[in-house]
Amino acid sequence: MTQVDRGPIREIEIPGGTRAWLVTGYDEARQALNDPRLSKTAPGLRVGPLGDDIREATFRHMLAADPPDHTRLRRLVSAAFTARRIEALRPRIQQISDDLLDGLAGEKRADLIDSYAFPLPIQVICELLGLPDEDRDTFRSWTNVIVGGPAYREQLPSAxxxxxxxxxxxxxxxxxxxxxxxxxxxxxxxxxxxxxxEDELTSMVFLLLIAGHETTVNLIGNGAMLLLADRSRWERLETDRDLLPAAIEEFLRYEGPVAYATSRFTTEPMEIGGRPLPAGASVFVGLAEANRDPGRFADAADVDLTREQNPHLGFGHGIHYCLGAPLARLEAQIAFTGLLDRFPQMRLDGTVDELQWRPGMLLRGLFHLPVTL
Ligand code: HEM
Structure with a gap:
């Protein structure tokens, strides 16, 4: 992505030469995510070399829909994701976490992504949906490509x-x-x-599978990285577990797994933050930038595990606010508690500079997180 100018609404060029707008200010981002004139459906949207059949089977989900379709599709699954229903999953998620940590006992080193941050949420979403979890490595090879951005363009159609x-x-x-x-x-x-x-049904499964696969892994991975990059944070949390909920919100703000909201389109000429946009403009909301807006967050560039007011946009905002937020928060709570309890001596195996971030604009996550246990 090339930035053509600066300010809370920036004109950018996305790969392929298309002109778009990037919203980076916090207030402007909230406004954009809440504005019904920004639509999720774009007539004539180019989605690459995919046949109509595949496009229809993957783009008819709630995150690509406006009301009233959005309302209908979201309502079909929202009961399964309420805080109460999710809390009932706690014992099973705890069991999955315990089993994974048992698998690490006795090891000296591990890749926290492959051995814990990835298999935990995958197994949870597979069980919730009712998918055989022996297939999970196969899904991962496809979903990695699907969310991987331009680096995987060639493999995208077959995935x-x-x-x-x-x-x-x-x-x-x-x-x-x-x-x-x-x-x-x-x-x-x-x-x-x-x-x-039928297309809405396959698209729903497609969305839940991707959302359940490719996001929470990075909340656990990015959070662990932030704690280990400055070990005083790890030690602070180890001695004061009451800080964990606030710490998780800070991970979501400072290094949230979803860096940019999915694209939206103006249905008419409009202004965001005083800047005029034409009809049919493609708009990206930079959640990562909005979450570090110094106009909204005190010491926005610092990781503060005790931050009290943290209205971050890591789960989005408005009608598309993340359906899986209660699940992701519960998984993260169980995951970090397990790591701190079982491996209090954990350290990064290497330096932060050696860590490699996965390519692609949408998601923010590491390929690997090598640690000593
Ligand atoms: C830490 C983990 C997660 C993060 C940071 C996250 C973030 C987000 C964000 C930012 C959006 C809004 C995107 C936009 O407006 O363009 C979103 C939507 C959504 N998320 Fe999550 N998500 C996470 C985990 C999950 C999980 C575990 C699920 C459940 C399977 C899930 C299901 C969804 C769904 C279905 C939507 C679309 C909601 C709608 O269109 O109404 N997410 N998520």
């Missing part, structure tokens, strides 16, 4: 096709043998009550 084929096969199997899982519930909403189309 999308494979994931759609896999999802369709899974839906066919679950139709024959329904269970108690979310997937079976969604199939019933489709087949018995006609509340969503």
């Amino acid at each position: 999308m096709r494979d994931l759609v084929a896999y999802t369709r096969e899974l839906l066919a199997q679950r139709r024959e043998r329904p269970g108690e899982d979310l997937l079976s519930g969604l199939i019933a909403a489709r087949d018995d009550q006609d509340r969503l189309s």
